[in-house]
Amino acid sequence: MSEQPVHYYINGIGILSPQKTFDNNSFLTEITSYDQNVLRCITPEFKDYINPIQLRRLNRMLRIGLTAATICMRDAKVQSPDGIITGTGYGFLDETAKFLRELLEQQEKQLTPTYFMQSTYNALAGLIALSVKCMGYNNTYVSKGLAFENVLDDAILRLRENKDHNFLIGAFDEAAEVQYLASIRASHFKTEHIQNLDLFKTTTKGSIQGEGAAFFMLSGKASDTTWCILRDMQFVYNPSNAEVVTESITSFLAANNTTLQDIDLWIDGASGDVEYDRIMNTLSETLFKEVYHVRFKHLCGESCTASSFALWLGASILKHQQVPEILKVDKERDLSGLKSVLIVNQYMNKNFSFFLLKHI
CATH class of the missing domain: 3.40.47.10 (Thiolase/Chalcone synthase)
Structure with a gap:
C-alpha cells in the first residue's frame, strides 16, 4: 500500500468511548477512571442524534454506533457518503448470546427475530445506510485484531479510483460479558482488579476490556473540516x-x-x-x-x-x-x-x- 504517494484526508470524526469523546469541541479535558477491569462507553443523549421512534427499537451498541456515525457526518458536513465500510472483531455478542439463550430455552420455537436481526455483523453498516439513504458501496470486515485496518485498506483502494468520493469508515466492539468470561480463562484480561489509570504500572498477564465505536469521513480531497x-x-x-x-x-x-x-x-x-x-x-x-x-x-x-x-x-x-x-x-x-x-x-x-x- 505504500507504492503510490496519495493523500487521504480525515474530514470528520465521531467517536464514543469509555472517555467523554463524543464532543469534538473538547479533547480529553475530563478523564474518567474505573475501578473495574471493564470499561464501557460514556454516551450522550441518544435522542439528539437518533429519531426517538427508531431509538426504542435499537440495542445499546447499535445506538452507540449510529450516534458516532451521525456525529462524524455532521462534523464533515456530509449528509450521505458515497460508501460505508465498518469493521469489528466480534460484532454484537450480547445480542448473539440473547438469541442463542432463547433458542435453547424456547426449544427453537417462537423465537424473537429482533435478537437475530441485531446480532449480525453488518447490522450497523446497514442501519446507517438506511438512516441516511446511502445506496452506495456497503461492506463490513470481521477480522479480529485487523478489522479496522482492513476497513482502511478497502477505503484507500477505492479512493485511488475516485478521490472525490467520501467514505464513512468505522469500527466498533462491545464489552460483552460472554467475551469477558471466555477471555479471562485465556488470560487475555487481568484476573486481579485494577484501576484503569494504573494499567501500565502492573506487571501481570492480561489487559482490561474496552469498547467503543469510532467513525471517520475519509476522502481524497481536503475540505474546511479536515482534521x-x-x-x-x-x-x-x-x-x-x-x-x-x-x-x-x-x-x-x-x-x-x-x-x-x-x-x-x-x-x-x-x-x-x-x-x-x-x-x-x-x-x-x-x-x-x-x-x-x-x-x-x-x-x-x-x-x-x-x-x-x-x-x-x-x-x-x-x-x-x-x-x-x-x-x-x-x-x-x-x-x-x-x-x-x-x-x-x-x-x-x-x-x-x-x-x-x-x-x-
Missing part, C-alpha cells in the same frame, strides 16, 4: 520478534519519504500485558528511544478495534496541537508545532499496524 492527512497505513501479522517489526516500520517510513527524525510523536499501542507488550517495550527502548512517547489503552481498554481510538487520538493531537497530560510517557518534554504522528498498535502480540498522520 489531518492519513499519509499511509500498513499492517504486519504475527511477526517473530521485534527486529521484524523494526524492519517493517523502517521500510514503511522510507516508502513515505519520512525518517524517524521527522516523527514528532509516536502513539504506543501497548496493552499493559507483561507478555504481549514485549515487542512494544523493545521498540520504545530502541527504535523510538528519542521520539516523544504517548500511550492510550489505559483510557479506552483493549479491544480488537482499539486502533480506531488511536487514530482519533492522533488526529486530535494534530488538530488541537496539544498532548493531554494523561497520555504522556515523557512528561518532562514539551512539544510544539506538531507535524507528524506515527501510530504503532498491537493486538495480542500478533496483529501490528502502523498509521502515519500529517498535519494539514
Whole structure:
C-alpha cells in the first residue's frame, strides 16, 4: 500500500468511548477512571442524534454506533457518503448470546427475530445506510485484531479510483460479558482488579476490556473540516520478534519519504500485558528511544478495534496541537508545532499496524 504517494484526508470524526469523546469541541479535558477491569462507553443523549421512534427499537451498541456515525457526518458536513465500510472483531455478542439463550430455552420455537436481526455483523453498516439513504458501496470486515485496518485498506483502494468520493469508515466492539468470561480463562484480561489509570504500572498477564465505536469521513480531497492527512497505513501479522517489526516500520517510513527524525510523536499501542507488550517495550527502548512517547489503552481498554481510538487520538493531537497530560510517557518534554504522528498498535502480540498522520 505504500507504492503510490496519495493523500487521504480525515474530514470528520465521531467517536464514543469509555472517555467523554463524543464532543469534538473538547479533547480529553475530563478523564474518567474505573475501578473495574471493564470499561464501557460514556454516551450522550441518544435522542439528539437518533429519531426517538427508531431509538426504542435499537440495542445499546447499535445506538452507540449510529450516534458516532451521525456525529462524524455532521462534523464533515456530509449528509450521505458515497460508501460505508465498518469493521469489528466480534460484532454484537450480547445480542448473539440473547438469541442463542432463547433458542435453547424456547426449544427453537417462537423465537424473537429482533435478537437475530441485531446480532449480525453488518447490522450497523446497514442501519446507517438506511438512516441516511446511502445506496452506495456497503461492506463490513470481521477480522479480529485487523478489522479496522482492513476497513482502511478497502477505503484507500477505492479512493485511488475516485478521490472525490467520501467514505464513512468505522469500527466498533462491545464489552460483552460472554467475551469477558471466555477471555479471562485465556488470560487475555487481568484476573486481579485494577484501576484503569494504573494499567501500565502492573506487571501481570492480561489487559482490561474496552469498547467503543469510532467513525471517520475519509476522502481524497481536503475540505474546511479536515482534521489531518492519513499519509499511509500498513499492517504486519504475527511477526517473530521485534527486529521484524523494526524492519517493517523502517521500510514503511522510507516508502513515505519520512525518517524517524521527522516523527514528532509516536502513539504506543501497548496493552499493559507483561507478555504481549514485549515487542512494544523493545521498540520504545530502541527504535523510538528519542521520539516523544504517548500511550492510550489505559483510557479506552483493549479491544480488537482499539486502533480506531488511536487514530482519533492522533488526529486530535494534530488538530488541537496539544498532548493531554494523561497520555504522556515523557512528561518532562514539551512539544510544539506538531507535524507528524506515527501510530504503532498491537493486538495480542500478533496483529501490528502502523498509521502515519500529517498535519494539514
